[in-house]
Amino acid sequence: MINISESAQTHFRKLIEREALPGLGVKLAAVNPGTARADVRLEFAEPGDLQGDEWAIDCEGFTLWLDAASVNYLDGAEIDYETGTTGGQLQIRAPKIKGEVPSDSASLVERVRWVVDNEINPQLAAHRGHVAVQEVTADGAVILRFGGGCHGCGMADVTLKQGIEKTLLEKVPGVTAVRDATDHETGDAPYIPRDVA
CATH class of the missing domain: 2.60.300.12 (HesB-like domain)
Structure with missing residues (x-):
């Protein structure tokens, strides 16, 4: 062991x-x-x-x-x-400390969470931000909530469409869409304020 x-x-x-x-x-x-x-x-x-x-x-x-x-x-x-x-x-x-990439037979939720935790969130951390998986629907839509510097950020839509959605569609077979469920009006420390972007 x-x-x-x-x-x-x-x-x-x-x-x-x-x-x-x-x-x-x-x-x-x-x-x-x-x-x-x-x-x-x-x-x-x-x-x-x-x-x-x-x-x-x-x-x-x-x-x-x-x-x-x-x-x-x-x-x-x-x-x-x-x-x-x-x-x-x-x-x-400790080669397993970051977890192991889920197999192709793992659930869609497990595979989405792995990519979010190990590929997407480390990139968003550079802007003091992160996303959390709120839900993965039966038809493959991933519903996310932005947090930290991404909550209320004026570039959140661009990050969602050109970064997160592109990555998930490319790396996780079965994902059909990515949606944002965040109320960005309540963000109190956005990386880029919405009225600036």
Whole structure:
């Protein structure tokens, strides 16, 4: 499931011994898993810090606790500690942390959400914006709600038609249209105000 190199185990063991706290271990969790913003959080954990549903991986001299909700995203992760001339560096590789591209047999909703979360929203984040999938209708229409800098933005229609709709029609077979359900009049921090565009 998770591969922890000998050098990483030695590194953790030294740090834990230095702290000298009974039962101290290391906890690994995925933050924002399944999204383009996914990352790994690694921290020391005492028994009282645990929720009780963590998975325990026994290492020599300590326990690595794996956050239960992160298990699928951290499956196949590798933790290594590489030493160099200027010191050492801990490296964590978690190939599934951003999720896995849904198969062609996955539901239309799953495939749309994947493209929105992993391709569209990272681009909109450059303008402090994002979209959320409100609904995918039986006939393949995707209904979106704009948020952040896109809510009330004067360029939201262009973003919808020339960016989002084009991407979804191209990358997600079964999508027939993309519609905006956002009340743009209520946007309080648009990237480009509507009266300017």
